[in-house]
Amino acid sequence: MSVLASIIHRMLDNTVLGTLKDGLDTVTCIKCLGGTLSQVQLYDLNPSFSSDRPVDALTEGITPDSLWRRYSEFELLRNYLLVTYPFVVVAPLPEKRAEIVWHKLSADNMDPDFVERRRVGLENFLHRVASHPVLCNDNIFNIFLTEDKDWKEMVYETGFQAKADSRLKAVNAAFRVKNPDGRFTELKHYSDELQTVLSQLLRVRARVADRLYGVYKVHGNYGRVFSEWSAIEKEMGDGLQSAGHHMDAYAASVDDILEEEEHYADQLKEYLFYTDALRAVCRKHELTQFELEMVALDLACKKQQKEELVTGTVRTFSLKGMTSKLFGQETAEQREAKLQVLEQQLKEGEEAVKEKNTESDEFVKTAWVDIERFKDQKDRDLKEALISYAVMQISMCKKGIQVWTNAKECFNKM
Known part of the structure; x- marks a missing residue:
């Protein structure tokens, strides 16, 4: 049993994203059991990492313990998975630049706190893929974790880019499909509504964080005033100074509190970005359904042409009907030749319809x-995140009560 270690150190626009086995506090180890990626575990190792530390040369034929990956390589991997597995709700990548943040938080993509949260997000992406029952068996994903060199070339050799559906083609299918599956239509509407709700929730949270920051910092003013007051009092001085210290400590704690809140906000953002993955599955279904309808329509046209050719009557206005009236009917030999061609086209059309029906049914089933x-995962994760957020808010309020209780005791001792 071999262990594939993939550790995400940091990701910047023009810097390399490192994965060193003995470099960071948190290490993502993906155990390979019988050739199948089946389990993701976290281990704590000695944090003695230096960004200037060189990567040891890899021994040929041995799986490396450390890899370097750029953010663009994660994007390439995800794009490959989206195209190769269109029926899968592929996990999103963390945001490349901070969005929907409270104004005191840096939106700089090189900010250390943001880089760390993005590292956690990239690590979570690997967890999602490695724990997926289908994606975990993908050879390219395995190569992404194990091959230090030339893995991009291996991805491009799969030809996945040629299989990618154009956005215009997908939009065209969405407007022209005649018999959409009601379940996917409902899912598409749900993803739009979920995106709206989560966006509003994150914006409300950002506004609350701004106001909370102000309230905490005002307590710092309490601390300053109490300390200044204590300097002019003899009997009350010690009590006022102690109360001021409690207020200062309370004001200083807001940064850690809001940083912890960002962790829960990132969990909500993950599902905000998941809505795009849901819509991608819906678009693929619409495209599959549209292609089926086009093939079926073409087959119906061929059958009508055969009927008109056999009976010699044209039921609808067409160029063929006009030419027949102008230049006379076709000879028996010409009609027979056309019938043979139509028979062959009908056989091919029936096979195409059968193939598209099978493809559509299989897509609907697997998707x-x-x-x-995904729904089970979403319900479980969001429930856990919201409960944890509520617990954090309760704990924060208790700390505030404790601060004022301590201040009250200080005042009582004056």
Whole structure:
């Protein structure tokens, strides 16, 4: 049993994203059991990392313990997964630049706190893929974790870019499909509504964080005033100074509190970005359904042409009907030759319809299984995140009560 270690150190626009086995506090180890990526575990190792430390040369034929990956390489991996597994709700990547943040938080993509949160997000992306029942078996994902060199070339050799559907084609299918699956239509509307709700929730949270920051910092003014007051009092001085210290400590704690809040905000953002993955599955279904309808329509046209050719009557206005009236009917030999061509086209059309029907049914079946898996995951994760956020808020309020209780005791001792 071999262990594939993939550790995400930091990701900047023009810097390399490192994965060193003995470099960071948190290490993402993906155990390879029987050739199948099946389990993701976290281990704490000795944090003695230096960004200037060189990577040891890799021994040929041995799986490396450390890899370097850029953010763009994660994007390439995800794009490959989206195209190769269109029926899967592929986990999103963390945001490249901070969005929907409270104004005191740096939006700089090189800010150390933001880089660390993005590192956690990239690590979470690997967890999501490695724990997925289908994606974990993908060879390219395995190569992403194990091959230090030429893995990009291996991705491009799969030809996934040629399989990617154009955005215009998908939009065209969405407007022209005649018999959409109601479940996917409902899912598409749900993803739009979920995106709206989560966006509003994150914006409300950002506004609350701004006001909370102000309230905490005002307590710092309490601390300053009490300290200044204590300097002019003899009997009351010690009590006022102690109360001022409690207020200062309370005011200083807001930075850690709001940084912890960002962790929960990032969990909500993950599902905000998941809505795009849901819509991608819906677009693929619309495109599959549209292609099926086009093939079926073409087959119906061919059958009508055959009927008109056999009976010699044209039921609808067409160029063929006009030419027949102008230049006379076709000879029996010409009609027979056209019938043979139409027979062959009908056989091919029936095979195409059968193939597209099978493809559509298989897509719906596999996609819906993954959608149900995603729903269970979403309900579980969001429930846990919201409960943890509520617990954090309760703890924060208790600390505030404790600060004022301590201040009250200081005042009583004066």
